[in-house]
Amino acid sequence: MNVVFLCARNAARSQMAEGFARAKGRPGVAVFSAGTEATRVHPLAIRVMAEVGVDIGGQTSKRVADLEIKEADMVIALCADAAESCPLLPGNPERVNWNLGDPDAVKGGEQTVLKAFRDSRDRIRQLVDDLFDRGYLDALAEARRDMHVILDNISDGVVAHDMRRRVFQFNAAAAEITGYDRAEVLGRDCHDVFPGKLCGGKCLFCSDEEPPEFDVRKGEMPITTRSGEARTVSTTVKTLRGADGSRVGVLMSFSDVTRERVLARRVGAIRQFAGIVGRDEKMLELFDLIREVADSAAPVLIEGESGTGKELVAAAIHNEGPRAGRQFVPVNCGALPESLLESELFGHVKGSFTGAFRDKKGRFELADGGTIFLDEIGDLTPATQVKLMRVLQEGTFERVGSEQTTRVDVRVISATNKDLAQEIEEGRFRDDLYYRLSVVPLYLPPLRERRNDIPLLAEHVLARALKDAGRAADSVTIAPEALDRMMSHEWPGNVRELQNWIQFALIKCRGSSMLPEHLPPPRGARDAPARKRRRRGLSVELVRQALRETADNKVEAARALGVSRATLYRFLADAGIR
Numbered sequence: 001m002n003v004v005f006l007c008a009r010n011a012a013r014s015q016m017a018e019g020f021a022r023a024k025g026r027p028g029v030a031v032f033s034a035g036t037e038a039t040r041v042h043p044l045a046i047r048v049m050a051e052v053g054v055d056i057g058g059q060t061s062k063r064v065a066d067l068e069i070k071e072a073d074m075v076i077a078l079c080a081d082a083a084e085s086c087p088l089l090p091g092n093p094e095r096v097n098w099n100l101g102d103p104d105a106v107k108g109g110e111q112t113v114l115k116a117f118r119d120s121r122d123r124i125r126q127l128v129d130d131l132f133d134r135g136y137l138d139a140l141a142e143a144r145r146d147m148h149v150i151l152d153n154i155s156d157g158v159v160a161h162d163m164r165r166r167v168f169q170f171n172a173a174a175a176e177i178t179g180y181d182r183a184e185v186l187g188r189d190c191h192d193v194f195p196g197k198l199c200g201g202k203c204l205f206c207s208d209e210e211p212p213e214f215d216v217r218k219g220e221m222p223i224t225t226r227s228g229e230a231r232t233v234s235t236t237v238k239t240l241r242g243a244d245g246s247r248v249g250v251l252m253s254f255s256d257v258t259r260e261r262v263l264a265r266r267v268g269a270i271r272q273f274a275g276i277v278g279r280d281e282k283m284l285e286l287f288d289l290i291r292e293v294a295d296s297a298a299p300v301l302i303e304g305e306s307g308t309g310k311e312l313v314a315a316a317i318h319n320e321g322p323r324a325g326r327q328f329v330p331v332n333c334g335a336l337p338e339s340l341l342e343s344e345l346f347g348h349v350k351g352s353f354t355g356a357f358r359d360k361k362g363r364f365e366l367a368d369g370g371t372i373f374l375d376e377i378g379d380l381t382p383a384t385q386v387k388l389m390r391v392l393q394e395g396t397f398e399r400v401g402s403e404q405t406t407r408v409d410v411r412v413i414s415a416t417n418k419d420l421a422q423e424i425e426e427g428r429f430r431d432d433l434y435y436r437l438s439v440v441p442l443y444l445p446p447l448r449e450r451r452n453d454i455p456l457l458a459e460h461v462l463a464r465a466l467k468d469a470g471r472a473a474d475s476v477t478i479a480p481e482a483l484d485r486m487m488s489h490e491w492p493g494n495v496r497e498l499q500n501w502i503q504f505a506l507i508k509c510r511g512s513s514m515l516p517e518h519l520p521p522p523r524g525a526r527d528a529p530a531r532k533r534r535r536r537g538l539s540v541e542l543v544r545q546a547l548r549e550t551a552d553n554k555v556e557a558a559r560a561l562g563v564s565r566a567t568l569y570r571f572l573a574d575a576g577i578r
Helices: 013-024 043-051 080-085 110-133 136-152 172-178 258-266 281-294 310-319 338-346 382-394 420-425 431-437 451-468 480-488 494-508 525-535 540-549 554-561 565-575
Strands: 002-009 030-037 074-077 094-097 157-162 167-170 216-224 230-241 247-256 300-303 328-332 371-375 396-398 405-407 411-416 440-443
Touching: 002 013, 002 080, 013 030, 013 043, 013 110, 030 080, 043 110, 074 080, 080 094, 094 136, 110 136, 136 172, 157 172, 172 247, 230 258, 281 310, 281 440, 300 310, 310 328, 310 371, 310 411, 338 382, 382 396, 382 431, 420 431, 451 480, 451 494, 451 554, 480 494, 480 565, 540 554, 540 565, 554 565
Parallel strands: 002 030, 002 074, 074 094, 300 411, 300 440, 328 371, 371 411
Antiparallel strands: 157 167, 157 247, 216 230, 230 247, 396 405
């Protein structure tokens, strides 16, 4: 056991307590003393201890922060100041407050002060004797052993740190899951122990600012073990509070769910990630990529058609990374004229142009420390592209009308529905800006390339629409015939168009089943190919040919025939084809 005697100044009381405890010579008990600040051992303390045969002249004054112990079992505070400022030491030791007066604070002549030191010595000896000889220390040792037995037999990992991120609890399961030994973790800053940070940079203690109040938070996050293995853990983080209700640290319990997530992916049980709905293989690959890029600060370029959910993906990258607690600032570059866009991005000073009645921060300043999302980046004018290049290269810019340089730390995520390679070839987009923005290129597939997600998306959109309308979740369902039509549609407007369809159908649907006649009628030339394909008649010969050409893949065969999978299955059943 490790016992620490703590005082505000490690000069007299805690030194005398250490001397008496060491004199006990109890096997298996290591004794230390320290102060919240260090000073020399008081000469009168050395003198009065020598009177009772205990030599503390060789002891040195130490700060508690300098104690070289991996784990403490008991901290005994000898003064009120130490009791109030006592830090959480590794091992989360039991705390006892003796709250003794300071003999050095007694006023009077030499004999008066000497008597105060003798009285303090005698009281400390009595308390140390009681601690060692009346079974208190043995009872504590037994309780500590029981606690460690319980903690080390819990299958979940348990790690706890104080408000300065110093780890004071780390059980056997935590060591097994992460690959780190308890002895090398306790007492150290968790960010220094775990490369890349155990929390992935997502905890509330990753910045120098005061962490916000919270009680319990749950989630999942990737970790890297000591051997470099990637794992996924399910976490519960809880605020630890002292007797007075103040925050003293956090405790995280976590379990390894890597195998479960791999199996869930194989059987298609994963339905959404970070607010993005999808279980198609293309979307599962996208989810993996979001997790991988979230922890870096590299610029990301999201390419995809309008309505595919590019802003959702950008927000997911932000929320899964270390900047999650900071601002996510979206800007639609295609919705503003050049004269306003520059001011919107970089801000302006009062009087810099007509209508500039006051100084205004731009979106880059608002996003400082966080993420800016530049949607429709392909619509930027050449002049704005030049200024954006400077921000990406140097992290600096000037407000419109100002000569003062502003520096920001912003992660840039951009998106476009244009072919930027074609834009570069035709001289409308800078190739150097493209390479700056697309350090991590990311492609978001259109809905027609992930038709397997249409039923899942339709159910999700319907459930949300019913909730917004104040209706019961099961009050309306989508009929198979309506879903069949959705599966056959080409979705030029992607997920946004699907949302419009569901909202339109809910207005027309008066019953409990959403039918094809409730859906919007086909309109415009873009729907003509779809209408033509839906009118195409199926024959046994055509179906057999399609199945041969697709190696009996019915999903691909239905796509080649221009019908939904449900329509093909019904035809196969009616024709007796297996």
